[in-house]
Amino acid sequence: MKRIGLIMTFVLLFSLLASPGCAAIERLTSLGQAAPVPILSLTPATATNVVGSRHELVAKVTSDGDPVQGVQVCFEITKPSANYPINLAPDQSVEIEVFEWAPPGALISDHWKKEKVYTATNSYVYCGTGIGGEAKCAIFGVNPGVDIYRFSATVGGHDLTATATVTWQQPVMVPVISLTPSTATDVVGSRHELVAKLTRDGTPLPGVQVCVELTTLSANHPQNLAPDQYLEIEFLEQPPPGVLISEHWKKEKVYTTSNNYVYCGTGPGGDAGYAITVPNPGVDEFRVSATVDGYDLTATATVTWQLPAAPVVISFTASPESVSSGTSSVLSWNVSGAATVTISGIGGVSPTSGQQGVAPSGTTTYKLIATNAAGSVDAQVTILVKQPLLGSACYIDFFNKQHNCQPGGAVHPYAPQGGIDLATSKAVVEIDMADYQVLEMKIEVVIPAVPTNGCWLVNIGNSPSNDGGGGDAGNFSNDSELDIVDCKLSVYGNDYSIGVAGITRPMISLDEFMVCQSQLTLTAQIVRVQIADGKLTIGNAPTRMGVSSIPAVGAYLFRLGPGPDNEAGTNDRKYYEAFNRSVGNPARSGTGVNKVTFLLKNTWDSNWQIP
Numbered sequence: 337m338k339r340i341g342l343i344m345t346f347v348l349l350f351s352l353l354a355s356p357g358c359a360a361i362e363r364l365t366s367l368g369q370a371a372p373v374p375i376l377s378l379t380p381a382t383a384t385n386v387v388g389s390r391h392e393l394v395a396k397v398t399s400d401g402d403p404v405q406g407v408q409v410c411f412e413i414t415k416p417s418a419n420y421p422i423n424l425a426p427d428q429s430v431e432i433e434v435f436e437w438a439p440p441g442a443l444i445s446d447h448w449k450k451e452k453v454y455t456a457t458n459s460y461v462y463c464g465t466g467i468g469g470e471a472k473c474a475i476f477g478v479n480p481g482v483d484i485y486r487f488s489a490t491v492g493g494h495d496l497t498a499t500a501t502v503t504w505q506q507p508v509m510v511p512v513i514s515l516t517p518s519t520a521t522d523v524v525g526s527r528h529e530l531v532a533k534l535t536r537d538g539t540p541l542p543g544v545q546v547c548v549e550l551t552t553l554s555a556n557h558p559q560n561l562a563p564d565q566y567l568e569i570e571f572l573e574q575p576p577p578g579v580l581i582s583e584h585w586k587k588e589k590v591y592t593t594s595n596n597y598v599y600c601g602t603g604p605g606g607d608a609g610y611a612i613t614v615p616n617p618g619v620d621e622f623r624v625s626a627t628v629d630g631y632d633l634t635a636t637a638t639v640t641w642q643l644p645a646a647p648v649v650i651s652f653t654a655s656p657e658s659v660s661s662g663t664s665s666v667l668s669w670n671v672s673g674a675a676t677v678t679i680s681g682i683g684g685v686s687p688t689s690g691q692q693g694v695a696p697s698g699t700t701t702y703k704l705i706a707t708n709a710a711g712s713v714d715a716q717v718t719i720l721v722k723q724p725l726l727g728s729a730c731y732i733d734f735f736n737k738q739h740n741c742q743p744g745g746a747v748h749p750y751a752p753q754g755g756i757d758l759a760t761s762k763a764v765v766e767i768d769m770a771d772y773q774v775l776e777m778k779i780e781v782v783i784p785a786v787p788t789n790g791c792w793l794v795n796i797g798n799s800p801s802n803d804g805g806g807g808d809a810g811n812f813s814n815d816s817e818l819d820i821v822d823c824k825l826s827v828y829g830n831d832y833s834i835g836v837a838g839i840t841r842p843m844i845s846l847d848e849f850m851v852c853q854s855q856l857t858l859t860a861q862i863v864r865v866q867i868a869d870g871k872l873t874i875g876n877a878p879t880r881m882g883v884s885s886i887p888a889v890g891a892y893l894f895r896l897g898p899g900p901d902n903e904a905g906t907n908d909r910k911y912y913e914a915f916n917r918s919v920g921n922p923a924r925s926g927t928g929v930n931k932v933t934f935l936l937k938n939t940w941d942s943n944w945q946i947p
Contacts, residue, residue, distance in 0.1 A: 371492065372399050372400040373399075374398065374404055374491040374494055374496060375397070375398050375399070375496070376395065376396070376397050376409070376489050376491075376497065376498045377396050377398070378393060378394070378396075378485070378487050378498035378499060379393070379394050379396075379500070380500065381499075381500050381501070382500065382502075383500070383501075383502050384505060385477070385502055385503070386504070386505055386508075387477055387478060387479065387480055387506055387507065388476060388477070388507070389477075390433075390474050390475075390476055391474065391476070391477065391502055392472065392474045393472070393473055393474075393475070393485060393487075393500055394470055394472050395409050395411070395470065395471040395472075395498065396470050397409065397489055397491060399491070403470070407490075407491055408490075409471040409488070409489045410488045410489070411473060411485065411487050412485070412486050412488075413483060413484070413485055414483075414484040414485070414486055414499075417483040417484055418479045418480065418482060418483055419475075419477045419479050419481070419483050419504070420483075423479060423481075424479070428478050428479070429478070430475065430477065430478055431475075432473055432475055432476075434472070434473050435473070471487070475502070477504040479504065480504050481503075481504055482502070482503050482504075484499055484500070485499065485501075485502065486498070486499045487499075487500075509536045509537035510536070511534060511628040511629065511633060512535050512536070512633065513533070513534050513624060513625075513626055513633040513634065513635045515530055515531070515533075515622065515624050515636060515637040516530070516531050516533070516637070517530070518635075518636075518637050519637070519639075519640075520638075520640070521640045522641060522642070523643075523644040523709070524614060524615065524617050524709040525613065525614075525615070526613065526644075527612070527613050528611065528639055529610065529611045529612075530548075530610045530611075530622060530637055531607055531608070531609050532546050532548070532607065532608040532609075532610070532624040532635065533607055534546065534607075534626055534628065534633075536628075540607070541628060544626050545600050545601065545602050545626065546600065546602070546625070547600040547624065547625050547626070548569075548600075548608070548610055548622060549599075549623055550621070550623075551622075551623055554618075554620035554621050554622075555619055556615065556616050556618070556620050557620075560616065561615070565615040567612070567615065568612070569611070570610065570611040570612075571599060571601055571609070608624065610622070612639070614641055616641065617641050617642055617643050618640075618641055619638060619639070619640050620638070620639045621636055621637070622636065622638075622639070623635070623636045643710055644673060644675075644708045644709055644710045645710060646673070646708070646711050646713055647671055647672065647675075647706035647707065647710075647713055648671065648672045648706075648713070649670075649671050649706055649713055649714070650670040650671060650672060651668070652668075652669045652670075652715040652716070653667070653668050653669075653717060654666070654667050654668075654694075654702070654717045654718075655668065657717070657718070657719055657720060658719070658722065658768070659695075659720070659721055659722065660771045661697065661698075661721055661722065663695065664693050664694060665693070665694055665695075665696075665719050666692070666693050666694075667679065667682075667692045667693075667694055667717070668689075668690070669685070669689060669690060669704055670688075670689045671687060671688060671704075671706045672688070673706075673708060674687040674706035674708055675687060675707060676706075676707050677706050678707075679702055679704050679705075680701075680702055680703040680704075681694070682694070687706070696719055698721050699718065699719065699742070699743055700718070700721070701716050701717070701718040701719075702716060702717055702719070703715075703716045704717075720744040721744050721745075722744065722746040722768060722770075730745060730746075730747045730934045731931065731932065731933045731934065732756055732763050732765075732915070732931065732932045733930070734758060734761035734915075734916075734929065735931060737758045737759075738758070739758065739763075741756065741934070746767060746768050746772065746936055747765055747766075747767050747768075747934045747936070748766060748768075749763070749766075750764045750765055750766040750800070750912060750919075753914070753919060753920065754922065761927060761929070762914075762915065762916045762917045763914065764914045764917070764919055766910055767910060767911040767912070767913065767936075768909070768910055769910065769936070770909050772937065772938055773868055773869065773937070773938045774866065774938060774939060774940050774941075775865075775866070775867045775911060775936055776865065776866050776867075776935040776936075776937065776941075777864070777867075777913075777932060777934055777935070778862065778864055778932070778933040779862070779863040779864075779865065779915075779929060779931075779932050780860045780861075780862060780863075780930045781793060781860065781861045781862075781928050781929050781930065782859070782860050782861070783823075783850060790821065790822070790926070791821065791927070791928065792804065792821050792914075792917055792918055792924045792926040793820040793821065793915070793916065793926055793928050793929055794818070794819065794820040794863070794914070795817070795818070795913070795914040795917070795918040795919050795924075796818040796911065796913045797816060797817040797818065797894075797912055797919060798816060798894055798895065799815035799817075799919075799920075800910075800912050800919065800920065801920040802815065802914075802920050803920040803924065804817070804821070804918040804921060804924050805817075805819065805826075805828075806842060816828055816829050816893045816894050818865075820849065820850065821926075822850075822852065823848055823849060823850040823852040824845070824846065824848075824850075825844065825849035825874065826842040826845050826846075827844035827845075827883070828842045828843060829893045843893075844883055846882075846883075848879060848881065849876055849879060849882070850863075850876060850879065851876075851878050851879060859878075860930065861876055861877065861879075862876070862878075863875070863876050866940070866941060867894050867911070868894070868940050869895055870893050870895060872894060915929040916928065916929050
């Protein structure tokens with residue numbers, strides 16, 4: 337191998353293995369005949385190629401059509417060429433591959449050799465062995481423009497040359513359209529977005545019309561939809577100047593069994609956005625197409641739609657669950673997997689989680705329905721509304737078999753003990769004093785004859801397990817209790833209080849509080865009661881007996897707070913009352929109470945007098 341300064345000459349040397357061409361020239365000369373002039377050809381003589389691509393040249397030496405072997409052939413790039421070293425930038429280089437002689441049995445394709453690289457500061461001469469009178473080389477041009485390559489050889493005293501011209505051009509960047517994501521799995525009924533991008537050499541091509549369609553084999557193609565099904569597509573359009581792109585999603589078309597659309601539009605910045613919602617599971621293929629500079633471009637995306645699992649209502653609550661009329665509560669919900677969520681009386685709400693204030697005028701049950709393509713599930717919560725009691729707003733009339741003490745009111749039937757049973761003239765009510773301080777009652781009693789021992793008329797306390805006689809069957813020994821049994825009034829401060837006379841229980845005992853008649857009569861006795869936190873006033877008009885404003889002896893008398901009314905330490909601000917029975921023991925029953933009227937208020941009447 338030789339290196340020749342800056343001559344920029346590449347020499348390919350073909351060793352003479354056998355030289356039939358030269359021998360033929362010598363024989364013709366010895367016979368006195370004119371020898372044929374050898375020819376050096378270079379192919380292709382002209383060509384156009386792309387900068388950076390591989391361009392092959394083949395030089396052949398022939399005499400009278402026969403290859404001349406063993407001839408040294410030189411190769412060079414002429415000086416004006418675009419890829420001549422002086423025209424190269426410091427960081428540029430031109431690669432040359434040469435084809436060498438292959439040993440017997442070796443593949444010729446294995447003998448291309450990347451031999452030299454020349455740059456602006458160096459040049460090389462390559463000498464090697466070719467085959468069959470041919471010299472081959474491959475060039476990789478780096479600059480656009482015209483290169484002239486010259487091959488030269490000397491045969492029989494003839495100086496032979498041949499040139500080839502290559503015009504190097506910058507590559508033509510073909511525009512590209514893409515659709516992403518190209519594959520995806522999504523849930524039927526959900527919103528799936530696709531983005532089509534038009535680019536050339538990585539640069540967006542805005543202002544090009546792009547069309548989208550659903551291919552015919554797709555599960556949600558119109559021909560596969562039921563008459564009541566539809567497919568929604570939203571398109572992201574080019575917005576006016578100054579308007580957010582996100583505000584220009586447009587629900588443009590709906591596929592049904594009776595129509596089919598191919599939508600074409602221009603998206604912003606070389607992008608076209610689509611959002612699809614479908615009714616059927618299966619595979620859909622979406623195809624976008626555009627034409628740019630004569631190029632017909634297409635891209636596809638495949639979406640596999642799956643049926644969702646049924647939605648799950650994680651929680652649906654109201655806080656508080658009991659309110660006074662005119663006040664509000666807050667509904668809260670947490671749902672997973674729903675496409676839509678509705679609440680009765682409100683309508684559509686967030687399908688995941690949220691809160692909503694409500695102010696029902698009466699006790700209301702709110703029903704939440706969560707829906708997706710798999711179906712619907714529901715949950716419900718009830719808000720009790722305590723209506724204000726004015727005058728005789730709430731009463732129980734056993735005689736006329738009617739009452740207006742409804743669930744959700746401050747005075748309402750106590751269901752665990754049977755509530756209000758007009759048929760048997762017995763009732764147990766729960767009175768919620770959360771918004772009130774004072775309870776008044778008017779009790780109308782008719783005792784038709786001398787009662788037998790154990791006729792239970794009234795039982796009032798602050799324990800749901802009061803069973804009469806100052807005791808209960810539960811954990812409420814701190815509760816107080818008022819009984820009217822037969823004709824006797826008894827008041828207990830708690831299950832272990834000491835009476836005012838120093839005798840253990842009850843605090844008050846009036847044996848003839850009621851008139852116990854000896855003959856049948858329908859004369860009504862009116863018992864009036866006023867109860868508050870630590871206070872009690874009760875009186876009977878016919879006997880003019882009773883108690884006026886008993887102090888809070890033992891600190892538990894009908895307590896509403898702050899002290900506890902049971903050993904567990906809680907105070908629920910509730911009273912429990914039974915008529916013609918005891919609260920916690922239905923076996924302790926009687927008859928005689930005809931009507932009860934309740935009034936709840938917030939002011940204690942200190943001028944209360946025994947009738």
